[in-house]
Amino acid sequence: MSQPVVTRERLAAARVLVVGDAMLDRYWFGAVERISPEAPVPVVKVNREEERLGGAANVALNAKTLGAQTTLLTVVGQDEPAKKLQQLLEQKGVKTLLGHDPQLYTIVKLRIIGRSQQLIRIDFENAPDHEVLAEMIPEFEKALAVHDVVLFSDYGKGGLEHIPRMIELARKAGKPVLVDPKGSDYERYAGATTITPNRAELAQVIGNWSNEAQLHERAEALRRKLRLDSLVLTRSEEGMSVFDAKGETRFHAQAREVFDVTGAGDTVIATLAAMLACGLSVQEAVPVANKAGGLAVGKFGNATLTYEELFA
Numbered sequence: 001m002s003q004p005v006v007t008r009e010r011l012a013a014a015r016v017l018v019v020g021d022a023m024l025d026r027y028w029f030g031a032v033e034r035i036s037p038e039a040p041v042p043v044v045k046v047n048r049e050e051e052r053l054g055g056a057a058n059v060a061l062n063a064k065t066l067g068a069q070t071t072l073l074t075v076v077g078q079d080e081p082a083k084k085l086q087q088l089l090e091q092k093g094v095k096t097l098l099g100h101d102p103q104l105y106t107i108v109k110l111r112i113i114g115r116s117q118q119l120i121r122i123d124f125e126n127a128p129d130h131e132v133l134a135e136m137i138p139e140f141e142k143a144l145a146v147h148d149v150v151l152f153s154d155y156g157k158g159g160l161e162h163i164p165r166m167i168e169l170a171r172k173a174g175k176p177v178l179v180d181p182k183g184s185d186y187e188r189y190a191g192a193t194t195i196t197p198n199r200a201e202l203a204q205v206i207g208n209w210s211n212e213a214q215l216h217e218r219a220e221a222l223r224r225k226l227r228l229d230s231l232v233l234t235r236s237e238e239g240m241s242v243f244d245a246k247g248e249t250r251f252h253a254q255a256r257e258v259f260d261v262t263g264a265g266d267t268v269i270a271t272l273a274a275m276l277a278c279g280l281s282v283q284e285a286v287p288v289a290n291k292a293g294g295l296a297v298g299k300f301g302n303a304t305l306t307y308e309e310l311f312a
Contacts, residue, residue, distance in 0.1 A: 005311055017070075017073065017143050018070060019166065020160060022055050022057040028048075060270075062267050066305060066307055068273075068277060071097060072098075076099070078100050107157060127158055148176075151180070167190075168191060178192070179192045181201060193282075197231075198233070223243055230243060239252040242282060249283060253290065264297050268289045272289040275288050
């Protein structure tokens with residue numbers, strides 16, 4: 001199936017609502033010239049720092065960078081990373097519906113880079129002891145009316161405890177619902193339009209498969225059980241598969257040099273959501289998302305794509 005071309009004007013009218021776990025990605029870059037005398041570890045002399053949007057915030061940024069109108073609904077802490085996250089979102093033109101919880105640490109992932117390689121990642125976060133999105137349901141309902149597609153970006157950080165209720169509300173409002181899933185409990189996503197697990201994530205739920213026939217049987221059983229219109233499996237170098245009522249459709253990956261797979265899944269589902277918001281079907285949107293994933297792995301870190309890159 002050939003890739004459809006969406007006009008820039010059509011994309012600019014598309015409205016995507018992203019809901020999920022937002023994060024702040026910090027990068028410390030430096031030179032590695034010696035090994036520490038204290039322990040057998042490299043000493044990194046930091047000479048540059050960068051801060052980027054991560055998690056659901058990066059998904060929203062991907063949709064916005066492509067050209068769609070994008071809103072991020074999430075809950076963050078009342079701390080310095082939350083302020084920085086909001087500042088970056090504003091700079092990038094992503095609209096926000098942010099809840100602030102004083103008991104929550106805004107998630108930060110710090111990556112230390114030496115000689116163009118990631119040496120270590122340090123995570124700052126805490127598990128919420130209560131349902132942090134509970135007070136955001138009214139804002140979510142209002143946002144449904146002015147968006148074309150809802151994308152749930154689940155990173156398993158506790159921010160989507162109310163996802164069954166939100167999926168129900170979105171479907172009642174007639175909005176397509178995409179979910180980037182996490183964990184082994186996919187019952188929470190029942191009733192969504194589409195879920196987009198990768199191979200490892202799907203294997204957590206249906207078990208490892210020994211052949212394509214077994215994969216098809218199990219994926220279809222899961223799709224029916226969860227009442228999904230389709231299940232989109234991202235398969236890295238093998239491309240993508242769509243399982244729906246018509247069976248399985250394979251989309252082979254476009255051969256590209258892989259530099260960094262970080263954030264490629266974010267690019268894929270954001271592109272998929274933007275295309276659905278433009279009125280494309282899942283079958284029409286997947287080839288575009290497949291190309292986007294291939295382009296994303298050729299960039300460093302949580303990369304985004306422009307309209308020109310995707311439709312050149």
